[in-house]
Amino acid sequence: NAGVTQTPKFQVLKTGQSMTLQCAQDMNHEYMSWYRQDPGMGLRLIHYSVGAGITDQGEVPNGYNVSRSTTEDFPLRLLSAAPSQTSVYFCASSSQGHTNVLTFGAGSRLTVL
Amino acid sequence: GNSVTQMEGPVTLSEEAFLTINCTYTATGYPSLFWYVQYPGEGLQLLLKATKADDKGSNKGFEATYRKETTSFHLEKGSVQVSDSAVYFCALSNGGAGNTGKLIFGQGTTLQVKP
Numbered sequence: 001n002a003g004v005t006q007t008p009k010f011q012v013l014k015t016g017q018s019m020t021l022q023c024a025q026d027m028n029h030e031y032m033s034w035y036r037q038d039p040g041m042g043l044r045l046i047h048y049s050v051g052a053g054i055t056d057q058g059e060v061p062n063g064y065n066v067s068r069s070t071t072e073d074f075p076l077r078l079l080s081a082a083p084s085q086t087s088v089y090f091c092a093s094s095s096q097g098h099t100n101v102l103t104f105g106a107g108s109r110l111t112v113l
Numbered sequence: 114g115n116s117v118t119q120m121e122g123p124v125t126l127s128e129e130a131f132l133t134i135n136c137t138y139t140a141t142g143y144p145s146l147f148w149y150v151q152y153p154g155e156g157l158q159l160l161l162k163a164t165k166a167d168d169k170g171s172n173k174g175f176e177a178t179y180r181k182e183t184t185s186f187h188l189e190k191g192s193v194q195v196s197d198s199a200v201y202f203c204a205l206s207n208g209g210a211g212n213t214g215k216l217i218f219g220q221g222t223t224l225q226v227k228p
Contacts, residue, residue: 040220042117042119042202042218043157048215058215090156092156092157100145100216101159101162103158104157104158106154
């Protein structure tokens with residue numbers, strides 16, 4: 001049982017490049033979310049989804065897109081990377097019965113030069 | 114708006130010392146409160162939770178009591194071990210359909226335990 005799997009673990013981009021952070025869960029969880037972690041600021045919610053085909057914005061959605069075509073996958077797209085998007089990104093999921101008990105992936109560290 | 118404030122870190126303790134990490138919150142209604150822990154190189158994992166006032170969450174020797182009168186959820190452990198070295202996050206969720214699965218996190222407190 002892999003839980004929540006994120007790829008890649010590390011990525012370096014140049015300003016203006018685009019990329020997708022992948023997230024997959026094998027627990028049949030309905031809810032999935034993306035957070036970014038920055039020093040001194042804790043985790044901030046970027047986007048989240050309550051089920052396939054349904055997404056919504058979190059606290060810091062600008063510069064990011066998401067889609068949820070299947071229950072298992074929730075990719076995060078950076079359309080035109082900026083240095084302010086240098087961060088550690090975490091994907092998380094939770095089940096309908098325990099909506100606020102999040103299972104996190106191991107994180108993806110992104111550096112934008 | 115809703116927010117969570119944690120004590121500044123890092124906190125450095127010797128093994129077997131008593132630990133307190135302070136957490137206070139601002140929220141409307143009756144939030145659920147959580148402590149998550151992040152070990153080096155890993156994602157966060159739930160440590161304990163409390164869903165209503167005066168509830169005490171506990172796990173692995175850690176405890177926290179939901180104090181509505183002081184809007185606090187301080188984390189305590191009587192005797193820390195080197196293996197407890199990690200970053201600890203206090204978080205809240207306001208519940209309701211619109212907040213399902215969405216947590217508000219504090220800034221995190223780094224704990225380092227020395228042998």
